[in-house]
Amino acid sequence: MLNTELERFIQEDLGPYDLSCALVPDKEVEAVIFPKEECTLAGIDVAMSIFKYFGLQAATSHHDGDHIPAGEIIFSIRGSSVSMLRAERLSLNFLGHLSGIATMTSKCVQIVRAFSDARVACTRKTIPGMRSLEKMAVVAGGGDTHRFSLSDCIMLKDNHIKLMGFEAAIKEAKKRASFTQKIEVEVETLEEALLVAGLEVDIIMLDNMSPGEVLRTVQALKKSGLKEHVVIEVSGNINLGNLEEYAKTGVDVISMGSLIHAARWIDVSMEFLV
The missing domain is CATH 3.20.20.70 (Aldolase class I)
Known part of the structure; x- marks a missing residue:
């Protein structure tokens, strides 16, 4: 995804005055991302672009097209707590939407x-x-x-x-x-x-x-x-x-x-x- 596209999505999600994320202590934290249901993955590269934009270190062993069970870790993330909160919804939205399409397609195939x-x-x-x-x-x-x-x-x-x-x-x-x-x-x-x-x-x-x-x-x-x-x-x-x-x-x-x-x-x- 081009930075110009990504920034448009970020601006929509953060708005002009993001107090909800900024009020937490800004410290280094760790997090994981996982699906709550079995699925076929899509949107890995998009989510990675979001994490990189916010300066987060993200690691994954998965690729688009992988079929995974509920609860399996897709990403392990480390970095600023404030940045992680700001990247959370946008990355989850892309992963949820695109993995839904991949899962539907896989069933049909x-x-x-x-x-x-x-x-x-x-x-x-x-x-x-x-x-x-x-x-x-x-x-x-x-x-x-x-x-x-x-x-x-x-x-x-x-x-x-x-x-x-x-x-x-x-x-x-x-x-x-x-x-x-x-x-x-x-x-x-x-x-x-x-x-x-x-x-x-x-x-x-x-x-x-x-x-x-x-x-x-x-x-x-x-x-x-x-x-x-x-x-x-x-x-x-x-x-x-x-x-x-x-x-x-x-x-x-x-x-x-x-x-x-x-x-x-x-x-x-x-x-x-x-």
Whole structure:
């Protein structure tokens, strides 16, 4: 994390007159940070940046992606008591939020791996300003980042198609795309999927289809000889409850906004050793 980003977060948390931390005796103390529940870790580097900014000595043997039990020490910290109090909430917030995403992603990846080699990916449904960190938490959980921004690939969604139609939109995308950019098109029916596959795009997203509809579409693409030339992604209203059924359909990618927006924070605590 850049210092400019970090300082914005610190300013928000400390405010103009931090009396609550400043009133304690400023002396060297030790503390540990640990989760109160089993989890997959993420945010280790971010927390370390916070500790370094406040001049604290922090040590850890853990990395993003480690799966640890409740109570296991993530960080051992030594330094100024005042600085430690000021670093506490900010570091715990990042660790709790990002580890929650990594834990959610890990659960989803495990479900899918029982039936398929499909990638589990997140979406652009992220908190503004937090996208890179949230997507890296998905990676820590074994998932795929998908697009970081609109520039990463050309994705033609329902509103593009309403404005231009499939053929015109795809033609214009191919005309203007860099040789490094893939073209992905969102479809809602089997018939649209067959049409778009025939127009030689790179990725087809099956949007808001039921598992049964997805399975029939994948089978139809295979039968037509088009499946081997395109990546098939499914997205829309996929969650822990129905993920297994989507994993059985034969798609290549399962993208889930819920990896981030439905992930529950992990309860992480700092405890002074006195």
